[in-house]
Structures are given as C-alpha cells and as structure tokens.
Amino acid sequence: MRQFIFLLIFAFSSQALALYDFAAINITPQGEQISFCFEYDSQKIVFADEIYFANNFYMAAVTQQAEILFLKPTPEGGLTITPWGHEVPIFSQWREYNEPICLGPFFKSALEGLQLYAGIGNSLDDLIQRNSLIKFFDGFPALPKPEKAWTVMVYMVGSDLEAIPGRRKAGKRWASKDILEMLEGSVNESTNIVITTGGSTRNGWSTVKRALIENGQQYVLEDLGAKNMASPQTLSDFVTWSKTHFPAQHYALILWNHGGGTQGYGFDTSGNGEIMNLNQLHQAYQTIREQFKKPLDIVVYDACLMASIEVAEITATVANVMAGSAELEPGHGIDYAHLLSGISPADNGLAFGSLVKTGYIEHTKDQGTFNKSQITYSVFDLTQLNSFTETFKLFAIEFKKLLENGTFSSYETLSRGIIRAPGYPRQESGRLRSLAGSPHIRVDLYNLLQTVGPDFNEFSQYASDLLRSLDQMIDYEANDKVLPEAGRVSLDINISNTEHLSVLPEAYTLLNEGLVYYDQRRQDDPSTPESSLTCLTGFICAEAQWLELSGRNILGIEAYFGQSAGEILDIYRIDKSFYQYSGELTEDLKLGVDGHKACQYQLCVNERDCENITLIEQDDQLVAEVEVDETPAVLSFCQTDIWTACGVVRQNEGVWGRDEDMYPGDSVVASTWHLLKNGELEQRQGNALVVEETGLVTLKTNCEPVKGAVSAGFFGLNGERQFERLCDKGDCICQADDSDEGCQELGFKAGVLLEY
Template sequence: MRYLLFCCYFIISPVFAIYDLVSIDITPSNEGTTFCFLVDGPQKSLTMYLALTENEQDFSFFDDKLALTPLQSDITAPVFLTKKMRPSCFGPYPHETLQSLKLYAGAGTSFEEVIKNKDYIQFFNGFPSLDRAEKNWTVMVYIVGSSLERVGRTTKGYASQDILEMLAGTRNSPSHDINLLLSTGGSSRSGWKTVKRSLVRNGQYYVLEDLGQQAMSNPHTLTDFVNWATTEFPAQHNALILWNHGGGTQGFGQDTAQSANAKMMSLKQLHEAYQTIRQQSGKPLDIVVYDACLMASIEVAEITATVAQTLSASAELEPGHGIDYEHLLRHISTSPPTDGIAFGQVVKNGYIQHSKEQGSFEESQITYSVFDLTQLPLFTETFGQFATEFKALLQKKGFLDYQTLSRGIIRAPGYPLRQTGQLRSLRSSTDNKQVRIDLYNLLQTIGPDFDAFSESAQTLLHLLDQVIVDYEVNDNVKAIKTEAGRMSIDIGITDTGHLSTLPAAYTLFNEGLVYYDERRQKDNYKPEAEKVCPRGMTCAFAQWLELEANDILGIDAYFGQKQDDRSTIYLIEPKVYQYQALSTDLELTLDGKPACQYQLCVNDSHCEDITLTQQGQQLLADVSLNDSPAVLSFCQKAVCGVAQQIGGIWGRDDILYPDDKIIPNTLHVQLKQIEQRQGNPLTVENPEQVTLKKSCEAKKGAIWIGYYSLNRQEKIALLCDSGDCICQENDVDPGCQEIGF
C-alpha cells in the first residue's frame, strides 16, 4: 500500500503547479459537468494520471478509455493522457453523480516520479454550499488570461500560477469570513476561451458558471461580474482586482481568446464600467487593485475614483509573477483590514516581498503605490488651476522661454524605464503614442522655474503626498531618480482619446503641451561644437569639443568599433550630461574602455552583433522577439528579463523561453550618417545559455557624442575612430594620466 499512503499523506498540499503542465477545463451546464484535459506543458515525455476517491482512502485511476483501476501496492497506475493536439473530454455528469467525488490529477514522466515528487493536486471536490450571509470581505479577481496564461507549449501560465497561490492562501484558513470570486477567460489556451465564474474556498477551486464566449475587454462583462459577486456574495467590504496587461491611458485587459492582436478595454470603456458598477452597488468599493503594468497613473486614479475609495498599482512594468495572492489572502484572513488603504498596504508589502523572493527585485524596476482616492478631488481642483496657468503662459505670443520647460521635462523619468533601451530610429515603428513621465518629478522640476504656476505646482506636490499614502521602489528605480516611482502622467499629444473621460483640467494641460510642442518644432537651431585641444599628445587625431552649456539640453555617449570605412555603435550611455545651471566651465571625461564589440549569443557558435544601452547596472537591447519589438535586459552578461511590446501594448517583464526567435538591432555610422540595421535571427535553445560576448580591440575603438539642443534635435560628433582617444595602461598622455592611467 506504499502508493496509497503517499497519496493520503501528501494530498493536502496544493503547491504543485499542475496548470503549467496540464490544462484542466471544468464546464458546468444544465445537463451536468464536463471535464476536458490537455497536456500542454513543455516537457516532451509528459504523462497525466487521473484518480478519484469518495473516502480519501480508496483510490481508483482512470485509463485512456475511462476504465477504472483500483490502486493496489503491486499495481502501477494506468496512464490517463499523453500529449495530444486536442483536449480529451468526458461528461457531462449529473450533479448527483459527482457530489461525493474528489478528483486528483498528477503529471510527470512516470507514476513513481509523480508520487516521489508529490506532483499531483486535488482539482475537484464536489459542489460548494452557497449562502448569502454577509461576510467581512468579498474579493473579486477579474483575470483576463491573454498571452500571460500560455502561448504555445513553452511559456508559463502566470494566471494559473496565481490561482494556485489563491488555493494555498485559503487552505486551512482560520477565518471563513471572506468570499473569493474569480472571473476567468480571455486566452487562447484550452479552458480559457470561455468566461467562467468560480469560487475559491479553503484551498478548493469551484467552477460555478460557464458563460460561454464573451469578450473580457467588453465593459459589460466586467460590470456583470462585479454586480453578480456583490449581490450573491454580500460583504461589509469589497475589493476588485484587475489582472492582465495594463497601459495607463491605453486602458486595461487584452482578451486574446479569438485574436492575438485584440484591443484593450479603453480607459473610457473602463470608466463606463465603473460608472455602471457604482450606480448598481449603491456604495463605493473599498479598493481597486491593478495587478497589471503601468496603472499607477493620475488618469487611472481619476476614473477609478468613480467606483472606489482606494487604488493600488505600479507605475512600472510588473514582473510576470505579479502580486502575491497567498500572502494577501492569509493576511486578510488572520488580520482583516478595516478599509481599502489597509488592504492596499497588504498588497504592496506582499508584492515587494514576493519580488525579492522571486529575484525580480534585484533585476527589474519595481514600484508599487497605494492611493487614497478620497483625497483626489482637492488635487483635481488645484490641477485645474495649474493647467489653466500652464496653458495661458504657453500660448502667449511673447513667451519664448519654452527651453526652460524642456529642461524640466527631460529630468522627469519616463515609464516604463525599459523604454530607454529602444533605439530612437525604431521608436516610430513601435507605436509609442503614450509618453508617461513621473508626475511628482515633473512638478518638482518645472514648478520653481515659472512664477506663473510655481505656487499651484508646489500645492500639487503637497496634495500628492496626501493622495499617495504609501509607496515603495527598488534601487533600480532610485538610481534613475531618488523620488521616482509614485505616479505617472501621460504628456503625449497624438493619442488623446482618453481626455474626454477625464476632468477638464487634463485637456487644458494637454493643450498647453501642444503649444509647447509647436514652439519646439519651429526652433530649428542646432548648436555647433568647436574643436579645441586643451592638452595632450593625441590632439592631432582625437577631437575635444567645446559646447555652450545654455544651448545644450543633454549629451549621450556612443561607443563602438571601426571596421574599414564603416563603424558600428555597440554601446550607448544616455544622459552623460543633462542641463544644469553652471557657474564655471564643466569638463566631461569619457572612459574609452567600453568602446568594444558586443554580440548576443544563444550558444557558443551562434552570435550576432548588438547595440546596447546602459541603464544603471544593467544593459538594455532593442530587439525583435517573435516578430514583435522587445527590450532585453542583461545583468552582468546574462539575460535577466525581457519586455515585449505587441500592438503598442507593453507586456510584463518576463523571461526567455525555448524556441524564442530574437533578431538583434545595431546602429552603424557611415559617411557621417547613422542607420539602424537588423541582424540575422537567433533561435533560443536553452535560455540559460543566452549571453553577451564582449571583444575589445583598442586600435579599432571609436567614440562619438550625441548632443541635443533645447528643441531636442540631436547632432552626432565623432571624437575618435581609431583608438587614438582611448587611454591605455601607463599612458604618457597628460590627460590620461590626470584621470588615473
């Protein structure tokens, strides 16, 4: 009875990620319940085992013909399913037949391995008893699976992993005072093509309804779910969690069940859903939690205030794992929060700790904020005054000081920070119509320079401190700006459809930005650098440039290698200088050692040249990933993340998978012109083998600077292209000796 003892002892543990290996589709209907299974994990020799029991002592296993074999010590359990192209289904079975049954699924290369590694889980336990007694909290999770659930047989099922966290977080809960309701769908994975409503209770997942094919990006689908959950499962407090892709002013929720390039629910549609929910509920939700990227924006806060008192979200890209549902559910069960702010702080603390445990805290840009939306009306009123003053100043014919505004805007970090890695020559093709920058930093940098709105800008900073009641960021964000990561604002002027759903202040502010852009576009001035040779023995070959600081908004450094009459830029160090008020001359020194060749390698024999951008301690690379734009990030030489952009929508910060196709981009200089080129495709076999290769030949080293004026028009100047401005060890050049060689 060895196998039986193993089953009985370990059956309480729901930690096995069965949904990463097998799609389990439970569909209730009037005729009964149907079960469908599809082995779709990445392993080649994967088998599934299916067992049932009524008393948790006597187990019987299904074979592929649905015949049952009682488990005995001398009998190996039959295989139920191996990899196929289509799901295997059975049913429907009436309620009475299934009520007393418990079903278990396991997956592995053999039954012995499944038992040894505890690779099994209980996925069906009859039907729950439902009552309408008022609980303390009803938590509603709206999960649009999309590309985050699974694409093909290689990527992870992040939605299913979070459902497993929910099972773990509710198992053996000391409190039964929580309703946890899920609405799932919106993905092309088997079991996710229809919309299901489910209940999670005490570690068990109960599918209550299958609504058939519905678009989860339709605001009515969201409205109906919240109305159903709050009506059928009443509580003193209500929390709504939106799970999927997010885009700030682009909206939320990309349903890819029918089309991989489906549109999101726009911000206007999300607002319509919130208005309907608020009208039907009679009271605001305690909190809306966005388990989605880029949703900690002032625009999202404005529309969320329609339906809730609190908001929690990240201004950055989230890692694939998202928030920690086990932490959240265990905490609110043992120490129930009294309001939305306390709930949001539990979410934030769990997200930060989860990021540390998963390794993304060191590798990604981690931010998370909690907003008290009851404080937002006073901010909005004051922002209206600020926007009026801002627009009035910019539209004055006599206003010529747009340059000062440029200096302020460029010092505010943009989101996602990974976007820094996109080569400028490619940005038009990635459809970046949104320009998200840090709202707090923007007010800090432009406010003091303009008397016309300095007072209102300072007041807004004070009010933001009241709205943002809690936030936390990691060192990767602090390295860009110490106070960054709280909340973003979209200053784009080309895609402004979201403005119609926001207070008038945001349209006024955007109109002021249009006046600013018009003045910038009319300014064709490009600063000229004078060649000078203040000292050194290599002046005959290398160039030293003198620039007028007041004319320069910023300087980027470009490092590369020269080959015949063509040079390749391999490394960009952006913003080696940003405008600052100077009382004395400023000398910038560039270390020439990074002027090397960089290649992206998927193994020892397959490498391609690549252009990288330095961001803090990481290197970023603009690539094509599976025919869509993406940014790879490297920690040391290894890939530590990838953020893909499909149809202008940023995905979560993810990892590479086997069979991913990468096409690297490089910048080349020829005849004083820069052009971008694509390399040959590279196919990932083992993601752990993808790395950077660096080769340095000092005599081929080349350095340029790109300096851009106050109108942000950039000019490229060559410093050297034959290694003659790169200091060597024990160099006799006085300039090299001065900086330590």
C-alpha cells in the same frame, strides 16, 4: 497502510506543489451537466542538485466510501477504471504535440460525493513522495453564500502571460501560478474569493469562466463561452454577478493582466487581441457604480504602469482606494497567498492596499526580482483626489496661458524641466527613438512638479500645493533603482493620442493644450548648439578629440561606442545618460569617454549562433531593442562572469508586457544601429536566432583597438540630435606612458568639454 498514506496525501495535498501550471484542466459546467478536458501541456522540470523530469499524468477518483479508483482513457473514447491494489494506469504522458483528453459530459447529480485528483510524476510512488497532486473537483457549493466581511473579485485576462499565442505549450503560466497562490491563501472564513478567467489561447482559457476559491479548492461555477474580456460589459457583469451571489460588507476588485496607464488594461489574446481602453474601463466602472450604489473599497491593478494620475481619476468613479505600480511588474505580480490570508474583517480599503503593497515588495525579494529592475508600488486614497484635481485645474490654466504666449524663456524652462523627469517604463530607454510623436510619454508627476514648479512664478504655489496633496494621498514604496522622490505616480504628456481626455476632468485637457503650444514652439525652434573640436586645453591641435559645447545650450549628450567601417560607425554600445541637464553649471565640466567600450557585441544563443547587436547602458545592465517571435521587445543582460540575458519585456500592439524570462523556442532577431556619413542613424536587422536554453543567451565581445571609434550625440531645447566623431582608428584608448594631455589629466583620451 500505503493506501491510508495515499488518502492522507490526497486530503492534505499542498496547493503550492500543485500542477495547474503544468497541466491544463478545463472544467466546463453547462446547466445540469459538466465535462472535463485535460492536457499535459508543460513538461514538469525541476532544477535542483539533479534535474528532475516528470513525464506521467495520473488521475484518480475517491468515492464517498474512500475507495480509490484510477482512471485511464481508451482509444475508443471510453474510460477504464482500476481499483487500488492493481497496477496503476497512466492517464496521459508528456508529448510535445499531444492533444487534450476530454471526459463527459456527466450529469452533476452523478458526481455528487465524488472527488477527482490529478498528479504528475514518474510513478505513483514518485508522485506520493513529491506530493505533486491536486484535487480539482469536489462537488458543487451551494449559492448564494451568506454575507461575509469581504468579497475579493479577481478579473484574470490570461493572454500571453498564460500561453504564448501560436505556441500554446509555451508560457510561464503566470495566471495559473497566481491561482495556486489564491488556493494557498484561501483559509480566511470571513472572505469570499471569486475569479473570472479567460482571454488566452491555453486550453481552458479561451472561454470565460467564473469560479469560487474556498478552503484550498477551486469550484468552476459557470462557463460563459467565448467572450471578449476586453469588453467593459464582461467586466461589469462579473462584478454584478459577484455581488449577487457573494454579498459582503467590503468589496475589492483586482484587475490581473497587462496594463498601459492611459492605454488601458486587459489584453485579450483569445480573439482579435484587443485591449480595454481607458474610456471603456471608465464605462465599466460607471456601470458597476450604478449597480453597487456605493463605492467599492478598493481596486487593485495587478498589471503594469497603472499607477497613473489618469487611471486614478477614472478609478475614483468606482472605488475609495486604488493600488498599482507606475512601473512594469515582474511576471509573478502581487503575492495572493500573503494578501488573502492576511485580510482582517475590520480592514478598510487603505489597510487592504497596504497589505497588497508590503506583500508585493517582499514577493519581489523572495522571487529574486527586487534588484533586477525598478520596483515601486503605490496605494492611493481616492477620497482625497477631488482636492488634488481642483488645484491641478488652477495649475493647468496658468500652464496653458504661459505656453500660449510662446515666450522663449517659458519654452526653455519647461524643456529643462521635462528632460529631468524620470519616464516609465524604464525599459523605454532601451529604444533609440525621439519622444516626438510617441503615442504615450509617461513621466513622473511628482518629480515634474518638483523640477518645473519652482521656476515659474505663475504656478509655483499651485505646484507646491499639488506636491503636498500627493504626499497625503499616496503611500508608496520603491527600491534603490527608483530615483528619490520618484515612483509614486505617472502623468502622460503625449499630444498625439488623447482619446482618454474625454473621460477625465477638464484640468487634463487644459494641460494637454498647453503641451500642444509647447510642441509647436519646439518644432519652430531652428537653433542648433554650436560645437567645435579641440584639445583638452582648448587650443587647436593635430589630434582634435574633445568636443567643446556651451553648457547653457545643451540638454543631453549621448556616447556612441563602436567600430569604424570606413566612414560609417557601426554602433554596438550607447550611453544615453552620458550627460543630462540637472541644473545650471557653476564651472566647466570635462566628460571623458571610455574607449575600452568601443568593441563589437554579439547576441549568442549558443557557441555557434550569434548576431551583431546594439546595446544601451541602463544602470548595471545592458538592454537591447529586439524582436521576439515577431513582436517588439526589450532584452536585458546582467553581468556575472559574462553578460547573460536576465529578462525580456515584450510589446503586443504597443502594450508593454511584464518583465519575465525568455522561453526555449523563442525566435530572437537582434538589430544594430549605424551612424552614416551624413549624420543620420540607420537601423539594420540581423538573422533570427532560436533560443535552446535560456541560460545560453549571452553576449560575446570582440575588442579590436585599431577599429575602436566613439561619437557623441548631443541635443538642445528642440531635441534634434547632432553628431561628432571623437576618436577612431585606435586613438580612443590611453596607452601606457601616453603623453596625451587628456590621458595625463583625466585618464581619458577623448571626451566633451562643457563650458558653464
């Protein structure tokens, strides 16, 4: 009876409880032979009422006669086979430094009719009870397949999302988790699901493999060896191969990994750490279009920052519809189980994209990431893009002409428009840097047209037409952290990294040339806003704690909270959005600073090990620029009882990663900013801290009112910051029965007075 139950579990095992994300199973077909390598490389830990650890990796074969045979490797490289009814051998156990166990090669003909299973548990009974197993081999499917309604092609560059380079046992295994979702959703008889994998350092991911997913089973069909997945040919060859072997009425291509909009897509960490830039992606699309003779139904970007207008332009080369996010994606990405199980034979690209979008939004809610950061997803009807591009060219011609003339009013008006447009990713605001010279400046295109368009008679009508065109072309959904009317699509307004312009319509070059004229005017602008220190009433007084500025000349004010160290301000907390221009003032504005924020902050990985850190306010979170494993990153903190790390976004070679959690073993280096006597900012790095448990990464505060100090950083049209100390040495905080005018009127002892 127990053997019968075991067979039932083998036959109906739930892929959602499978183990690809805990154990690497490397299947390598070569001609008429096939080999297998196994590595239990991520200890299975389940956090429930009691923490569950599983240390044993089991393997079994089921023959055509339903005989169950358990497998165990020998020290000599052989294999022992134990029939059911005997003591069950353990194939492998979790060890931090264990090596892969390889079997084969075997002739494929010798494995016909054999099914291979693997499972993780502390005993066979434990494995059965938890249903923690997967069938990883079930013969060889016949190819080519008959024509179906859909073929979904998923190009998965595993990179550091599957395994962190140099730490192959570390990583969230996001790619493997999504393959499990695909297995769960592969119940649609009218759909082919084919994937290509590679581009990572995890066992089984350093070579490029092609596989079919069908009826809850993954069939590895080819291993192409070591290839660069950032190569346009690797991508176009996969799509052409898919068309040959899996014909369909409709085709969808999903690009899985990191993205950077105009930077490109697909960061391959298995070799030299290359990315497929936008020009190369366009090259791949041109080749695919030539092979297919007609557009794909849709290209889906399961990658960050790809809902840009530039990406839409090159995607229109190959597809009728595009889907992606203008923001960073959480680590889990889109919901493949929802998507693949919901495809209808009658669907077109727009319906497919809508299914992706709704599934993604619900997935973020289910995974608890919806309220952590900006969530937005867009579906583009690219058949309407030509109309947009034609109008955009007319807009760009007038834009360039206006800026080329170099009038102050044009420069001033554009400056006020650009500062109001939201940027992507939001985590970029966690860096204390000027946009000048930045290689990529992504702003919200829709919002920019709204703020700039009405102020210029020369192109206001074109701006209105473009907004209407975007409304018709893009269906999007976003959470409340995204500003109203933002989140649809981004535009890169940088002028220093423009190689991508060569594959875009002329409109984008014209716009960029206009931005060059604007930047020249900005650099030639010597003006600095006039300022004075005063009392709240505007008269000169003994304690000058309010900064008086003309609102006409100010685009932004930042508040810097910290502790005095002689004439230096050690900055620990920054409010970058203390004031941002949003329109002409109609009355004087009094902005008080909360002196209670003038504390020392430290990043701690446990009770003992802490380092000073500078944090930037971002909605209801605090974020900080750090280094994680010697790569730049932005670390986020959420507050419950205490401030706890709730996400980190790494950057590799300038490419933003996904928003995910920290890993045990991560090395974190915090940094602090310091305002020097000469008004310049200096960044200093602390010592490296090693994460033991992610839940222990917290912030510690030390508030000494006698050291508390606040400075204001303010800038005008040219973006050059100036600083003024508002308070220090304990005079930042209103006390009980304080006679200070600011305390009595506003509740703040220091601040900024903006005159309209």
